[in-house]
Amino acid sequence: MQFTVKLEEADEGGYTVQCLELPAAISEGETKEEALENIKEAIELVLEVSHEQARTYAEVCMVEVASA
Numbered sequence: 023m024q025f026t027v028k029l030e031e032a033d034e035g036g037y038t039v040q041c042l043e044l045p046a047a048i049s050e051g052e053t054k055e056e057a058l059e060n061i062k063e064a065i066e067l068v069l070e071v072s073h074e075q076a077r078t079y080a081e082v083c084m085v086e087v088a089s090a
Contacts, residue, residue: 027061029054044068 026042032050037057041047047064051057076082 025065027058029057041065041068 025044025047027039028042029037029039032038036050036052037054038048038050039057039061040049041061041064044065047061047068049057049060049064051060
C-alpha cells in the first residue's frame with residue numbers, strides 16, 4: 023500500500039512528516055530518512071487502531087470511490 027506524505031524541515035531542526043491520506047499519522051526525525059521510516063510506523067498504528075475501532079461498529083461496509 024502506498025501513501026502520500028508531506029515532509030518539511032522543522033524550525034527547531036530535523037524534519038516533520040504527515041500522511042495526507044491519514045491526517046492522524048504524524049511523525050518526525052532528525053534526518054529525512056529517519057522521518058520517512060518513522061512515518062511508516064505511525065501509518066501502521068493509525069491503520070491498526072482504525073481496524074480495531076471498525077470491529078466495534080454494528081455494521082461496516084466497503085465502498086469504492088473513483089479518483090478524478
